[in-house]
């Protein structure tokens with residue numbers, strides 16, 4: 551019998567699924583399930599097999615899917631409607647994992663008709679949020695149980711209430727301001743009828759700001775964003791007694807983690823006044839002497855003399871025009887040998903990452919375009935950014951710490 555891509559994929563899925571199964575069985579670990587008490591993660595050593603299965607199942611699924619149905623399923627916003635209904639009517643908290651409920655009870659809790667409740671929940675179930683093990687009986691899944699947490703609700707609501715309106719106006723923004731690199735000429739600006747930046751808009755509305763902060767927190771506590779990758783991603787020890795400026799460092803969580811690990815290093819965390827205010831009061835005694843905070847605008851000339859200028863998750867917010875401004879703001883204070891470390895996503899070559907990881911990164915890329923005209927960059931583009939900022943920046947390359955979502959993109963000042 552002739553071979554085919556679908557059979558090849560099915561064989562790969564079988565092989566790697568067996569590998570995962572055997573490893574979990576031999577280590578007495580839980581098998582993946584949708585149950586609310588499922589662990590949801592696989593051990594580190596299975597991540598390659600996990601990516602292989604996710605890649606191959608996605609390709610097999612897409613190969614067998616009629617193209618028009620694929621366009622319909624991928625091109626709709628109904629996922630957001632059913633997911634947000636669960637948040638808005640706090641449905642996941644109406645009964646606990648391990649308990650059962652009915653559409654009638656859920657409808658009463660939400661104050662909606664039973665018919666609409668059924669439509670919303672049965673749609674959510676297609677993405678495994680709740681399940682219906684017997685007709686009319688609703689139970690929790692791992693995914694629906696997540697919706698019990700206020701932080702997750704805020705994350706989902708940010709998707710619908712901030713990112714979606716911005717995304718829906720992105721093409722209008724591109725037509726209105728073609729080629730713009732301005733952070734306020736975006737889908738977000740049109741959706742909010744503003745010429746202010748997202749930071750200012752959210753700063754004026756504590757409820758929106760809290761939802762956005764919770765969303766950021768979900769990403770930064772996700773696997774792949776651990777501070778351990780920053781600690782191991784650069785030879786901090788080799789700096790000896792040195793000063794590091796953590797630009798846009800928020801409340802200093804990275805500087806504090808590095809200060810704990812490297813007692814010879816001092817840190818200055820810079821961010822908006824409102825962000826750094828009072829941050830010193832939150833610090834452990836062991837590092838309080840070595841981590842300080844100051845209000846500083848990343849576009850204004852740098853005033854702190856240091857050995858390292860470190861930026862984590864800053865540049866992807868900004869177009870090239872503004873990223874170059876940020877780099878140039880350092881120049882007056884740079885001395886030969888000073889390090890510039892950008893800790894940000896470095897896009898892999900298309901098709902080289904597991905498909906689901908590439909999709910997530912490309913979703914970030916379009917999200918940054920929608921809210922700030924920002925972007926994710928690949929290694930060539932990072933190099934190009936330093937070169938365009940000033941030829942005296944010596945690009946040293948990109949290191950991708952194993953398991954980290956963010957790369958270490960390093961340059962030094964040649965003077």
Ligand SMILES: C[S@@+](CC[C@H](N)C(=O)[O-])C[C@H]1O[C@@H](n2cnc3c(N)ncnc32)[C@H](O)[C@@H]1O
Pocket residue numbers: 749770797798799800804820821822825846847848849861862863864
């Ligand atoms: C995505 S967050 C990253 C925070 C932190 N570096 C981290 O990795 O968790 C971007 C940070 O840049 C700061 N920021 C944005 N624009 C700024 C500006 N013009 N001046 C100073 N900080 C700014 C924000 O307040 C925020 O803390």
